[in-house]
Amino acid sequence: MFVESVVRWGAWSILLAGLGVSGGGCPSRCTCRPEAKEVICSGKHLNSVPEGFSSDAKRLDLSYNKLKTVGRRQFSGLQLLQELDLSDNLISMMEVEAFQGLSNLRTLRIKNNRLKIIPVGVFSGLSSLRFLDLSQNEILVFLDYTFKDMSNLQILEATENDLVFISQRAFFGLTNVVELNLDRSNLTSIPTEALSQLPSLTRLCMLRLTIPSIPNNAFRRLHRLRSLVISSWPFLDSLASNSLIGLNLTSLVISNCNLSEIPYPALRHLVYLRFLDLSYNPITVIQRNLLGDLLRLQELHLAGGSLVRIDPGAFKGLTNFRMLNVSSNQLSTLEETAFQAVGNLQVLRLDGNPLACDCRLLWVVRRRLRLNFDGFQPTCASPDAVRQRQFRDFSEKELPRLFTCRPARIQDRRPQEARVEEGTTVLFSCKADGDPAPAITWISSQRNVISPTGRIRVLPNGTLEVRYAQVHDSGAYQCLAGNTAGNDSLTVGLFVKGVPRNRSIPIFIDESWIEPTHMTQTANSSSQMAKPYPFDAKTLIIATTMGFLSFLSSVAICFVFMFFWSQSKGQIKHTATIDFVPRSSMGGGGDGGDGGRFTMKLI
Structure with a gap:
C-alpha cells in the first residue's frame, strides 16, 4: 500500500506540473503559479534572463536580481505577458526592440537600475502599454521619439533621474498619457515644448527641482491639465503673470518653495480652481480683494509659512470657501470680516500661531463646537489671563468677560493748527491707544488716504509730515484711529502762505528738494525755526x-x-642753419642750380 501511494503521488505531481506549465516549462530557480499564470524570479541572484518560460504566462517578476542587459527580442516568446517587472537590477543597457513581441504588455517596471540613456526604438512594439516606471535610474536625457510607439501609455514615472534635458519631441506619440511624474532631476527650466506633446495630460507632478522661476506660457497647450504639483523648488521665487495662462486647473500645489507673496496675477485666470496649497513658503500676508477671481475655490492651505496678517476681505467673493489651513504661522488673529460668509466655513486650522484671544477671535470660539479644527485645537498665546488655554476649554459664560477689546482713542485731542510760509516742513501728531493696537490713517483735504511715502506722508509712529509745504497743501487733514472695537478721529488745519517771488523756495526734482534754507514747524509750536545757511559747521x-x-x-x-x-634750458640752441636749392626762374626743374643757406635766430 505504501509503494502504491508513493506511485500515485508521483503521478499526480507530474500531472500538476504539466498543467502548470502548459505550453512551456518553469525555470529551475523561479516559482510558477499556474492558477494566476505568474512566474516569480525575484531575488534569485540571476545574472541573465532565464529561459523556459511558459508561453501563457501573464506576469513575470525578475526584480532584485543582477541583470545587466536586456537583449533584442528578449521576451518575444511571451506574447500573452501583461506585466513585466525588471526593477532593482543592474541594467545599464537595453537593446533596440528589447521588448518587441510583447503586444499585450500593460505594465513595465524598470525602476532602480543604472540606465543612463534610452536608445530610440527600445520600446518598439509596446502598443498596449499603460504604465511605465523609469524612476530611480541615471537617465541624463530623453531623446526625440523615445516613446513614439506607446500610443496607449497613460502613466509615465520618471522620478529621481539625472535628467538635464528633455528634447522637444521626446514625448511625441504619447497622446493618451494622463499623468507624468518628474522628481529630483537636474532640469534648470520647464520643458515647455516637450510637455506640449502630451495633449491628454491631466496630472503633472514636478518635485525637487532647481528651477528659479516659471515664465509666461510655461504650460501651453495642456488644456486638459487639472492637477499641477510643484513642490520643493528651493530657488523658485516668482511666477510670471501669464505663467499659468490657458490652464483649467482644479488643483494647484506650489509648496516648499521660496515665494514671498501669493502670486495673484498668475492665479487670476484659474476660475475652475477648487484646491490651492501654498504651504511652506515665506508668504507674510494675504491681501484683501485679490482672490475674488477664484470663484470656485473651496480649500486654501498656507501652513508653515510666515503669515503675520490676513486682511479684512481677503476671501471676499469666495462663496464656496469651505476650508482654511493657516497653521504654524505668525498670526495673532483672524477676523470674521476676512470671509465672504463664515457660515460656509467647515474646517479651520489655526493651531501653531501666537493667537491673541480678544474680541477678534470671539467668532471662532463661539463656533468651536460646529467648526472642525481637524483634531488640532487653537491655543491662546495672550493675554496672560488665558495663556495656553485651548478654545474647547472655555465655557460660554466666561467668553464675554475674557474675549474683549478696548476701542481706539486718540490721546492728545488739543487743537492743532499750523500757519506757515511756503517751503516749511510741518508735523502733525496723532497718537492713540486701544486693545488691539489701533491703526492710524490720515485723510487729506482732498479726501484721499495718505501713504507712507511721498512729500506728504505718514511716519511709522502715526505722525503726519508735510515736507516743504506748498500753498495748495492748505486745508483740513483728518486722523482716523481704529480697531475692531471702535474708531476715533481728529482734524487738524494747515495754512500755507506764499513767499514773494524774489525769495527762493525749495524745488522738487526727482523725489528730492533743492532748498536754500530748512524750516520745520510742529503744529503745537508758535515759533518758526530756520537756519540761515544750508550747511552746518562740520560741512x-x-x-x-x-x-x-x-x-x-x-x-x-x-x-x-x-x-x-629750468634744468633743460642750457641745452637749447638759439640758432638754426637751413640749406636749400632754389627753383630756376624758367621752371625747368632747377638742374645745375646752386644751393643756398641761411641762418635763423630762435627766440
Missing part, C-alpha cells in the same frame, strides 16, 4: 579744507614744472 570745515588742499596741489605742480624746465 563748512570739510569743504574749506578740501579747497585749501586743492590749491596747494596746484601750486606744487607749477613749481615742479618750472624746475624741470
Whole structure:
C-alpha cells in the first residue's frame, strides 16, 4: 500500500506540473503559479534572463536580481505577458526592440537600475502599454521619439533621474498619457515644448527641482491639465503673470518653495480652481480683494509659512470657501470680516500661531463646537489671563468677560493748527491707544488716504509730515484711529502762505528738494525755526579744507614744472642753419642750380 501511494503521488505531481506549465516549462530557480499564470524570479541572484518560460504566462517578476542587459527580442516568446517587472537590477543597457513581441504588455517596471540613456526604438512594439516606471535610474536625457510607439501609455514615472534635458519631441506619440511624474532631476527650466506633446495630460507632478522661476506660457497647450504639483523648488521665487495662462486647473500645489507673496496675477485666470496649497513658503500676508477671481475655490492651505496678517476681505467673493489651513504661522488673529460668509466655513486650522484671544477671535470660539479644527485645537498665546488655554476649554459664560477689546482713542485731542510760509516742513501728531493696537490713517483735504511715502506722508509712529509745504497743501487733514472695537478721529488745519517771488523756495526734482534754507514747524509750536545757511559747521570745515588742499596741489605742480624746465634750458640752441636749392626762374626743374643757406635766430 505504501509503494502504491508513493506511485500515485508521483503521478499526480507530474500531472500538476504539466498543467502548470502548459505550453512551456518553469525555470529551475523561479516559482510558477499556474492558477494566476505568474512566474516569480525575484531575488534569485540571476545574472541573465532565464529561459523556459511558459508561453501563457501573464506576469513575470525578475526584480532584485543582477541583470545587466536586456537583449533584442528578449521576451518575444511571451506574447500573452501583461506585466513585466525588471526593477532593482543592474541594467545599464537595453537593446533596440528589447521588448518587441510583447503586444499585450500593460505594465513595465524598470525602476532602480543604472540606465543612463534610452536608445530610440527600445520600446518598439509596446502598443498596449499603460504604465511605465523609469524612476530611480541615471537617465541624463530623453531623446526625440523615445516613446513614439506607446500610443496607449497613460502613466509615465520618471522620478529621481539625472535628467538635464528633455528634447522637444521626446514625448511625441504619447497622446493618451494622463499623468507624468518628474522628481529630483537636474532640469534648470520647464520643458515647455516637450510637455506640449502630451495633449491628454491631466496630472503633472514636478518635485525637487532647481528651477528659479516659471515664465509666461510655461504650460501651453495642456488644456486638459487639472492637477499641477510643484513642490520643493528651493530657488523658485516668482511666477510670471501669464505663467499659468490657458490652464483649467482644479488643483494647484506650489509648496516648499521660496515665494514671498501669493502670486495673484498668475492665479487670476484659474476660475475652475477648487484646491490651492501654498504651504511652506515665506508668504507674510494675504491681501484683501485679490482672490475674488477664484470663484470656485473651496480649500486654501498656507501652513508653515510666515503669515503675520490676513486682511479684512481677503476671501471676499469666495462663496464656496469651505476650508482654511493657516497653521504654524505668525498670526495673532483672524477676523470674521476676512470671509465672504463664515457660515460656509467647515474646517479651520489655526493651531501653531501666537493667537491673541480678544474680541477678534470671539467668532471662532463661539463656533468651536460646529467648526472642525481637524483634531488640532487653537491655543491662546495672550493675554496672560488665558495663556495656553485651548478654545474647547472655555465655557460660554466666561467668553464675554475674557474675549474683549478696548476701542481706539486718540490721546492728545488739543487743537492743532499750523500757519506757515511756503517751503516749511510741518508735523502733525496723532497718537492713540486701544486693545488691539489701533491703526492710524490720515485723510487729506482732498479726501484721499495718505501713504507712507511721498512729500506728504505718514511716519511709522502715526505722525503726519508735510515736507516743504506748498500753498495748495492748505486745508483740513483728518486722523482716523481704529480697531475692531471702535474708531476715533481728529482734524487738524494747515495754512500755507506764499513767499514773494524774489525769495527762493525749495524745488522738487526727482523725489528730492533743492532748498536754500530748512524750516520745520510742529503744529503745537508758535515759533518758526530756520537756519540761515544750508550747511552746518562740520560741512563748512570739510569743504574749506578740501579747497585749501586743492590749491596747494596746484601750486606744487607749477613749481615742479618750472624746475624741470629750468634744468633743460642750457641745452637749447638759439640758432638754426637751413640749406636749400632754389627753383630756376624758367621752371625747368632747377638742374645745375646752386644751393643756398641761411641762418635763423630762435627766440
